[in-house]
Amino acid sequence: MTDDEARWIAKAGEGDAAAFRRLVDAHSGALFRVCARVTGDRAIAEDAVQEAFFNAYRHLRDFDGRAAFSTWLHRIGVNAALEQLRRRGRGGIALPEGDDDDERTAEVVEVAAGPERTARSAEIRRDIEAELARMSTLERTAFVLRHHEGQSLEDISMTLSLNIGPCKQAIFRAVRKLRAALDPLG
Amino acid sequence: MIPISDEDLILHYYRDGLDPARITQIEDALFASEALRERQATMLRALDAVDALPTPVADADFAARLWQQLEPRLFERAPIAPRESWRDRLRAWVNPPQLAWMAATCVVAFAIGLGFYAGRQSAPAPDEIAQRRADDAAVRVLDAYVSAHLRATEGVLLTASNSDSAHLLDGNRELAASLVDANRLYARAATRAGNTQLAEFLRQLEPVLMSLANQAPSAAIQVNEGLRDYLRTTDLLFQVRATQARLDRNGERRT
Numbered sequence: 001m002t003d004d005e006a007r008w009i010a011k012a013g014e015g016d017a018a019a020f021r022r023l024v025d026a027h028s029g030a031l032f033r034v035c036a037r038v039t040g041d042r043a044i045a046e047d048a049v050q051e052a053f054f055n056a057y058r059h060l061r062d063f064d065g066r067a068a069f070s071t072w073l074h075r076i077g078v079n080a081a082l083e084q085l086r087r088r089g090r091g092g093i094a095l096p097e098g099d100d101d102d103e104r105t106a107e108v109v110e111v112a113a114g115p116e117r118t119a120r121s122a123e124i125r126r127d128i129e130a131e132l133a134r135m136s137t138l139e140r141t142a143f144v145l146r147h148h149e150g151q152s153l154e155d156i157s158m159t160l161s162l163n164i165g166p167c168k169q170a171i172f173r174a175v176r177k178l179r180a181a182l183d184p185l186g
Numbered sequence: 187m188i189p190i191s192d193e194d195l196i197l198h199y200y201r202d203g204l205d206p207a208r209i210t211q212i213e214d215a216l217f218a219s220e221a222l223r224e225r226q227a228t229m230l231r232a233l234d235a236v237d238a239l240p241t242p243v244a245d246a247d248f249a250a251r252l253w254q255q256l257e258p259r260l261f262e263r264a265p266i267a268p269r270e271s272w273r274d275r276l277r278a279w280v281n282p283p284q285l286a287w288m289a290a291t292c293v294v295a296f297a298i299g300l301g302f303y304a305g306r307q308s309a310p311a312p313d314e315i316a317q318r319r320a321d322d323a324a325v326r327v328l329d330a331y332v333s334a335h336l337r338a339t340e341g342v343l344l345t346a347s348n349s350d351s352a353h354l355l356d357g358n359r360e361l362a363a364s365l366v367d368a369n370r371l372y373a374r375a376a377t378r379a380g381n382t383q384l385a386e387f388l389r390q391l392e393p394v395l396m397s398l399a400n401q402a403p404s405a406a407i408q409v410n411e412g413l414r415d416y417l418r419t420t421d422l423l424f425q426v427r428a429t430q431a432r433l434d435r436n437g438e439r440r441t
Contacts, residue, residue, distance in 0.1 A: 021253055025249050036242035049252060050252055053252070054260065128232075132236075146202070147233065161401075168197075175232065181232070
């Protein structure tokens with residue numbers, strides 16, 4: 001946490017709108033990313049980010065600086081994303097299909113891609129996306145936090161208010177499912 | 187060779203949850219075994235494929251849009267509360283958290299007073315009957331209040347584990363917070379009254395009430411699921427009801 005950020009947090013805690021706006025500007029992108037990965041839906045993620053900042057503002061005085069502000073905020077964001085999913089009754093989450101990024105993914109998977117390999121890479125992407133969408137919310141969230149966000153098992157267990165054991169098992173199941181999704185393609 | 191599981195490979199990849207000795211064992215095994223390296227490679231291919239998925243990026247104007255929606259919610263002026271009627275003021279006074287706290291304070295004060303009275307009565311010339319009456323009265327009062335306290339606790343546990351309403355859960359958190367203090371006082375009073383079993387049970391309830399009282403509002407889903415699991419795996423709710431029923435029975439027997 002920078003000195004500037006510490007100052008914004010203190011001022012926002014006193015009701016300074018401009019200071020809180022700076023925090024929103026600084027963290028909304030990263031918070032959207034994690035919420036979108038947890039929910040698999042941009043619209044739900046946007047709602048979750050708004051709720052997360054709203055909750056963060058209301059509880060800003062509870063932020064004691066023991067964890068980084070971004071960690072504290074992401075914890076609120078993940079829970080807001082889960083709350084949004086629950087409100088919508090979305091146990092399994094369908095990822096959006098066929099957007100403009102198809103080719104980009106294919107290029108990353110297969111650098112020198114001919115038509116067949118491009119098709120195969122797109123197939124791999126679909127399989128992986130489908131598997132992520134099929135996972136339970138807990139499996140996907142724990143996996144996203146560990147794999148994409150780089151959170152430790154301990155942090156994940158705090159974010160999800162669970163013991164480390166179930167978080168670890170959720171990550172194991174997620175990785176096994178992803179591996180199984182790729183197996184038929186060798 | 188020490189067997190290496192897929193779970194070990196996953197934890198080894200993330201360098202998390204393994205002690206250094208186990209990491210060394212896994213690395214030695216990977217060096218020695220072609221089959222294990224193949225298993226690891228399959229897992230890494232899957233994780234690489236995940237990394238190749240596009241990173242969700244917010245629209246360029248997301249922060250601005252977000253602020254536009256957020257600002258009125260954050261900084262809206264608090265509406266001026268209408269003048270409360272005497273009925274509203276009375277209702278506010280007898281709301282459950284205040285009532286629980288007042289009741290707990292009263293019962294402890296009453297128990298201490300009776301104990302003191304009994305002590306004074308018995309000190310100069312031991313009067314066993316008076317002492318027994320005073321003790322019985324103190325225990326009866328304590329039982330009645332703890333029974334009511336357990337009924338409130340049962341309600342809090344059930345609401346926290348079953349309710350989806352954010353408004354209800356907010357109120358429930360406040361109620362849980364008020365019950366923490368009452369719970370502590372009742373545990374002390376039970377210890378003083380020599381009812382160690384009840385005191386011990388109340389002490390077991392305290393962390394549950396505290397975690398409910400201190401839970402962030404946004405963590406409602408996990409709390410609900412975690413609490414449901416906890417209530418399923420332990421028989422806490424049953425114990426609360428059983429203790430409450432036992433205290434009620436004791437009260438009936440004594441009157």
